[in-house]
Amino acid sequence: MTQVAPPALRWRAVVPASLLVLFYALPWMRWDGRQALLFDLPARRFDLFGLTLWPQDVGVLFGAVAVLTCTLVLLTTLAGRVWCGYACPQTLWSGLFRWIERSAARRLRPPALASLVKHLAWAGIALWTGITFVGLFSPIQPLVAGVWTARWSGWETFWVLFYATAAWANAGFLREQVCIDLCPYARVAPLLCDADTPQICYDACRAEPRGHRERGQGSVRQRGRGLLDPTSASDYAFRAAHPALAGPPPRFAADRLGDCLDCGACVQACPMQLDVRAGPQPDCIACGACVDACDAQMRAWQFPTGLVKLASENAVKGRPRRWLRPRALAALLSLIALLGVGLHSL
Ligand code: SF4
Ligand code: SF4
Structure with a gap:
């Protein structure tokens, strides 16, 4: 099939x-009858979609690299x-x-x-x-x-x-x-990144305690179990991620389990071999493979999707979004300054 x-x-x-x-x-x-993008080094001529740059225009290339760098910094902070x-x-x-x-x-x-x-x-x-x-x-x-x-x-x-x-x-x-x-x-x-930057995160309040179960048990909402408080949820997640420190996790009756099936699909899908349930990790490349893998499991069990999702730390903790963010402002002002200098020198 x-x-x-x-x-x-x-x-x-x-x-x-x-x-x-x-x-x-x-x-x-x-x-205009030429290759649109050609860095012709022997002729010392760069063609960029109708714009022709000569060796004396090398400052334009450095400026473009600086603008792209600032754009990447701003994009990383915001998204x-x-x-x-x-x-x-x-x-x-x-x-x-x-x-x-x-x-x-x-x-x-x-x-x-x-x-x-x-x-x-x-x-x-x-x-x-x-x-x-x-x-x-x-x-x-x-x-x-x-x-x-x-x-x-x-x-x-x-x-x-x-x-x-x-x-x-x-x-x-x-x-x-x-x-x-x-x-x-x-x-x-x-x-x-800061506390308002979206990152891939695991909804431990809904998901913990994780565990295998028979089919037929509904999601926490369908069963009326509700969400755990954040302290208990992070405690369960920490214990599951660090059994050597915390000892073997306790066994829970099926009606007390959270929505994580402990199926491991998110871990298998991760190209970086990470377990998203262990919390935000610096090696995560935000590819979303774990989100898709978990959503597929949730759909198969007829649970709501979004157990693993893209959200900022402030959004997860229910804090208000900050609009004055030093990193984003610094990148934005640098970008505006570079573009201003570029336009002025044209
Ligand atoms: S699958 Fe992708 S998004 Fe998820 S933890 Fe791994 S690297 Fe991060
Ligand atoms: S894919 Fe979802 S349900 Fe399965 S282990 Fe990962 S977080 Fe839990």
């Missing part, structure tokens, strides 16, 4: 898929790690390679055939990624024609193979280790 992804899963895949399509299409776009979850190249290609891996394993037998198809697909995508990237620095049409005529220059050959190897290794093997061990933004992002 064909498995149909739940609506949220399909929606979440739209942004990464669109960005991948945009990347592969970029070097093929034309503007959390959406860059990590939806737009970072590491996330996009890891997701694509993982999807190929799972699709091949699910559809092809024997496993050796699935592995062969997976590696061929990974190699093809990695090579095309290298060609596409180099196609932003060397005209794409002759570059692609060179695949068949073997007429690449030495530097074209080096960089195509370099980026193909990087894509293959990072997306096929290193994956989220890059986020954990190598990415500088991952180190800085938690510092840019």
